[in-house]
């Protein structure tokens with residue numbers, strides 16, 4: 001292939017039910033893609049086209065959302081942009097991947113069931129200018145809530161209230177669909193570890209037993225500089241790439257999630273995610289430049305706000321609790337115009353945390369509670385702390401159509417903590433037909 005030319009990567013995903021062994025002798029009735037949890041890793045180079053045929057062999061409709069990809073609205077994979085894929089039907093998603101980074105795909109239909117049971121996978125976009133590593137690992141983290149018979153729990157009325165309030169927090173920690181994961185790495189080498197939080201509601205405070213680790217990227221690809229930390233919070237939907245190593249032969253440590261209090265009824269404890277074991281030394285070719293890339297600021301901290309969005313929670317005697325955006329559930333927000341910089345203030349008036357996710361566009365956080373953030377990054381998922389405010393900037397480029405934002409705690413999203421809006425090309429006018437069920441599947 002000539003340098004600079006692009007390629008089309010073709011994939012087939014079949015959604016179905018199957019038995020999946022999460023550890024020796026422990027089987028669950030999973031829903032997923034191609035009989036594996038996670039589904040197959042989809043891989044492409046920046047600028048490539050991806051064509052994915054999704055066949056639905058479930059008993060119910062599904063759609064597949066491509067989390068973090070700046071694709072055309074019609075390919076976003078929500079029931080807002082396409083007719084869900086009915087049982088027995090097939091739909092082909094086809095789009096260019098314009099950014100390098102760690103992305104993922106997951107069901108966007110009946111998510112609290114379909115994602116809970118395993119309908120997700122990684123989508124990795126590489127670039128020739130990426131830092132060089134000795135190896136790469138993708139670590140998709142999830143938790144499942146299983147009863148003693150390894151069935152998915154539904155719970156009584158009170159438990160369902162709690163689950164609606166907290167989001168479903170599982171008792172079974174999975175990395176790449178398996179319990180008790182052991183990660184092996186060669187001494188002297190440096191690997192790229194791509195972490196994806198695919199859980200419904202779990203806030204993961206990633207911790208390597210006190211070791212310092214190097215964050216090199218997040219949702220929208222590389223940071224400008226390496227960030228040295230001993231822990232990092234990963235909210236549902238978020239990705240973190242780290243440079244892991246070099247380690248010393250015989251070294252052995254746990255990757256844990258430290259407790260995080262997000263004002264839930266069910267409190268989280270320290271959980272073990274994986275065990276890292278360092279084997280024999282091998283030579284390294286890893287090269288990570290100190291300047292990873294430049295990220296141009298989209299707006300200054302003082303930029304004038306052109307929209308305010310408020311995430312709120314209220315008590316309701318019937319449901320226990322309700323989730324609102326600007327006072328309503330399933331908010332229908334005002335359109336935005338192609339090419340007009342958006343500066344949004346997003347506030348969280350509740351006492352709980354909510355992971356804010358914007359479909360199809362990256363944003364930059366330019367202010368949080370009155371302060372500029374410590375570094376610049378392209379984000380599509382960002383934590384709204386209790387009683388806090390962020391200011392984000394994003395540019396609606398020329399991809400008109402229906403888009404949405406929502407809380408990525410799936411139970412909150414389902415309860416209505418979301419808004420949809422149209423990106424309009426002012427030269428062409430609205431593209432939104434009266435109802436969205438106009439795209440026929442094949």
Ligand SMILES: [Cu+2]
Pocket residue numbers: 353354355407408409412413417
């Ligand atoms: Cu929420």
